[in-house]
Amino acid sequence: MRNLYIADLKRILKDKLFMVTCILAGVFAIINPLLNKVLFEALDMGDLLGGMMNAKSMLFTAFLPGDNLGLIMPILIAIIVCKDFSQGTVRNKIISGKSRTAIFLSHLLAAATVMCTLMLLHALLTLGVSLFFFPYQEAAFTFADLGYLMASLAFELLVYVAIAAIVTLIATLAKNMGICILLYLAVALGFSIVGAIFQVAGAFLDPAAKGYGAVELLNALNIYTSTLIGAGTTYTAKQVLYILIAPLALTTGSILLGISRFARKNLK
Numbered sequence: 001m002r003n004l005y006i007a008d009l010k011r012i013l014k015d016k017l018f019m020v021t022c023i024l025a026g027v028f029a030i031i032n033p034l035l036n037k038v039l040f041e042a043l044d045m046g047d048l049l050g051g052m053m054n055a056k057s058m059l060f061t062a063f064l065p066g067d068n069l070g071l072i073m074p075i076l077i078a079i080i081v082c083k084d085f086s087q088g089t090v091r092n093k094i095i096s097g098k099s100r101t102a103i104f105l106s107h108l109l110a111a112a113t114v115m116c117t118l119m120l121l122h123a124l125l126t127l128g129v130s131l132f133f134f135p136y137q138e139a140a141f142t143f144a145d146l147g148y149l150m151a152s153l154a155f156e157l158l159v160y161v162a163i164a165a166i167v168t169l170i171a172t173l174a175k176n177m178g179i180c181i182l183l184y185l186a187v188a189l190g191f192s193i194v195g196a197i198f199q200v201a202g203a204f205l206d207p208a209a210k211g212y213g214a215v216e217l218l219n220a221l222n223i224y225t226s227t228l229i230g231a232g233t234t235y236t237a238k239q240v241l242y243i244l245i246a247p248l249a250l251t252t253g254s255i256l257l258g259i260s261r262f263a264r265k266n267l268k
Helices: 002-014 016-042 055-061 069-086 089-095 100-130 143-173 177-204 212-221 237-264
Strands: none
Touching (some): 002 069, 002 100, 016 055, 016 069, 016 100, 055 100, 069 089, 069 100, 100 143, 100 237, 143 237, 212 237
16 A cells, blocks of 8 residues: 555655645735734734734644645545546556555645645644744733644644545545535535534523523534634643544545545446
8 A cells, every 4th residue: 555655645645736836825824924914913903903913823824724734735635646546546446456445544644744844834834934923922922822732733634634535435435526515515515604603693692591501512524614722721531532633534534435435336
């Protein structure tokens, strides 16, 4: 499977869409902090947003799966993976003796490697640009903040492993690139809309009200809208559990379903 992984990784890196993704990552990393700085000063919101507008918040905003690069990149990677099916490459791999399970897992690992690396570099570049305009946070940066930052980045990358698994599943199920794009958009927008509804419900519900716990849980489990990662200075055991459940469940479910469906997929 090592050779399959290397071949799939090279195929993604050589694709023109990968270059487009890299350009978008750089543009968003520069434009978003600059735009925030311009709006911040133009609207004179120093008193209102002074404690909220900082490099830390923009770092974790850069990871949002439903916005900017987080929405566009999975679609472009899905198209590249889908090409492996539409161009007959997968069929040739099977004829050469590669198992369908190994092919699926190789697609997943290659997609996850590229997506996690790009998102991490994009977020760190966003942080670097943001630090020219804003402080990292209100309080002084301490060693404890460094540990929290490292843990938060690991959690964010775990989310993108789950998204890579979803992308690989969709690319495997789709009959063509158009359907592949529509399916991922449906998944991303569906999660985002549902998440927005529960966020509004959580904002208006009294924490002591019946059902608030369920709304809080559903908010935390939605990887497309959850705000748990990077929102504080430390994580409770409950928060870590909430953060880990959804990505692990989505990754495992997508792998099992993808392997099962791919085993029965008729390749022409």
